[in-house]
Amino acid sequence: MRFCPKCGKMLMPKNDILKCACGYEEKISAEVAEREYKFKGERKKENKVIVTDNNNIALPTTKITCYKCGGTKGVWWTVQTRSADEAPTYFIRCVKCGNTWRRSN
Ligand SMILES: [Zn+2]
Ligand SMILES: [Zn+2]
CATH class of the missing domain: 2.20.25.10 (N-terminal domain of TfIIb)
Structure with a gap:
């Protein structure tokens, strides 16, 4: 999970770009998207932020x-x-x- 460094909101990926309501954008790789947002729904990690x-x-x-x-x-x-x-x-x-x-x- 990624958080906006500007305003602290949770960032949700759109394709391979994380977009925040404040205007912040960050490009992420497919591996990162998969790992951090569990696109495949396999990993279970509950100790996240x-x-x-x-x-x-x-x-x-x-x-x-x-x-x-x-x-x-x-x-x-x-x-x-x-x-x-x-x-x-x-x-x-x-x-x-x-x-x-x-x-x-
Ligand atoms: Zn933001
Ligand atoms: Zn106030």
């Missing part, structure tokens, strides 16, 4: 200051980009207005 666009999932909350609405309650999650050696990227979403951004650290 939690899908973030489902509001029913309880994400940990944190104190924030939303630069859009001034909200103070947010949820956060991490996305492991690229290799497992790199530190995961933190995303924060304002629960009030849904504004999502990367935590810069």
Whole structure:
């Protein structure tokens, strides 16, 4: 599964291109599409990153200051980009207005 490095949304493949609603696009190979999106439906790996666009999932909350609405309650999650050696990227979403951004650290 891939996540948009810009906004943190889950990317779904269209043919061999991952497209995000924010405009981000990434070309992937057929092997990657098959491996990460289980196109053949064979592999079962449940220890993947939690899908973030489902509001029913309880994400940990944190104190924030939303630069859009001034909200103070947010949820956060991490996305492991690229290799497992790199530190995961933190995303924060304002629960009030849904504004999502990367935590810069
Ligand atoms: Zn995006
Ligand atoms: Zn907000």
